[in-house]
Amino acid sequence: MGEILKLVLPFRSTGRETHHPILAVCAVLLGPFMVGFHSRLFGIGLVDLRGAFGLGFDEGSWLSTLATAPQMVFAPAVAWLAAAFGIRRVMVGPALIYATISLMIPFTRDFTTLAVLHVIHGSLLGVFVPATLMIIFRNLPMKWWITAIAIYAFRGAFTVNSGTALLDFYVQHFGWQYLYWQDVILAPLLAFLAYKGAPRENVNMDLVRHADWGGMLFLGMGMAMLFVAVDQGNRLDWFENGIVTSMFAGGLVLIVAFFVNEMLVERPWAHLGAIGARNVVLLLSVALFYLMSSMSNSALVPNYLTAVAGLRPEQIGATLVTWVCVPLMLMTPIAVWAMHRTDGRFLLFTGLCCFAGASLIGTGLSPDWNGDSFRTMCVLQGAGHILTFLPIIVLTVANGDPKKAIAVAAYIQVIRLLGTQTAQALMTTYLRKGEQFHSYLTGLNVERGSESSVSALAALAHKMAGAGAALSQSRATAVLSQQVQKQANVLSYIDAFWLTFFCAVGGLVILAFVTKAPKGPLTA
Missing domain, CATH: 1.20.1250.20 (MFS general substrate transporter like domains)
Structure with missing residues (x-):
């Protein structure tokens, strides 16, 4: 008590x-x-x-x-x-x-x-x-x-x-x-x-x-500047742009100033020691891997269905509601029941395994996949969300120092906001660079004048012969180029699913070092 x-x-x-x-x-x-x-x-x-x-x-x-x-x-x-x-x-x-x-x-x-x-x-x-x-x-x-x-x-x-x-x-x-x-x-x-x-x-x-007004100002403004840099990084080509570079530099300076301030003021608002407990550090690290592995659901599946499969929003929405939201609603009361009766680490292990399994399914992606092809993956992702996020929050609070609850809440917001945006930016960059890389490699196999390229163009031009000889040839070239780009996109998404798989595995590795939470109102 x-x-x-x-x-x-x-x-x-x-x-x-x-x-x-x-x-x-x-x-x-x-x-x-x-x-x-x-x-x-x-x-x-x-x-x-x-x-x-x-x-x-x-x-x-x-x-x-x-x-x-x-x-x-x-x-x-x-x-x-x-x-x-x-x-x-x-x-x-x-x-x-x-x-x-x-x-x-x-x-x-x-x-x-x-x-x-x-x-x-x-x-x-x-x-x-x-x-x-x-x-x-x-x-x-x-x-x-x-x-x-x-x-x-x-x-x-x-x-x-x-x-x-x-x-x-x-x-x-x-x-x-x-x-x-x-x-x-x-x-x-x-x-x-x-x-x-x-x-x-x-x-x-x-x-x-x-009040530690300086600490609040340094952390808040530093996070905002880092967010601007991360959010605009892809569009402005990261450190090739002065705005992104200056925002990164300014944000990091303010974050350093925040930590110095917290060490010097009489009553620090969010001293780093608030999250210094071994289990808290490990669980927040697992949370970062969870944010990255969950990109397989929040970014990869809807983006693929839009950009590659060419589905409309209502088609994508129906897939996500049916195969993610419904399992999520069914699993939430089960997760609550289990958290009251067993160690939350077991649920966290199960949730990360769900994300790893979903990502592994995604590595078998092909250009023919549509919304129905993602059903099993989406079910695993829906279950994985609640089985991962719920125990992360509960175990982090249970392992933290109650006297420093306000400071812990501050760092949770840092991960929730900046961590999520950073994961999204990294995934966007990874997909963009992956598409460019695979376009180059795929293009090497479509050499002008080669037998395979000539035969492919001839077959496509024959199908469009009704448009005239010159126009059918240009259209055939455009279609072949689109097919190369589509294949490059598919390969980049496969690489991204592998990335989320390894992030889930990384979370499992860190979880292995998390010890049992102290007895309290949030532990079984």
């Missing part, structure tokens, strides 16, 4: 307890779903948004960066802000302002105004996820902690895989504006739940007087 009190104590409010704690929990669980759906809809709907706002490719790319980078500035500090100022002050006002901005954006056409609104929009969006775990521990009985964490873990994979179908539904039936306007309904609901469910807390003046 003493350890349980130590775990809950850092999250105690300084005011009266709420009479509706379940409403506060509903509010903070609604927040991650809202953030997840908006982020996914914005990412895959950017092409529609560029057309609606009349933006060029570069402007659209910068709009995406400006809409996400501000989350990095505030997200690590939200848990501390909630502890210092109370959930009501942190959640209610920003949610209402966020709803107003979401209502305004579709009516805006000036790019400068649009950019400013998205910066504010992204800053507010970064508030709604980081306080989730803290509110769960503060407001729910211990027997419900794992269930609530499972809902939090569930939303990540669910919003990613159902987002394509939801985007198509909005565009087909309501309009692209509902990418924003869905939050005009959800954000006020979140504000209402937070207001009714959270206690009326006094400001914790002790935390405010000893």
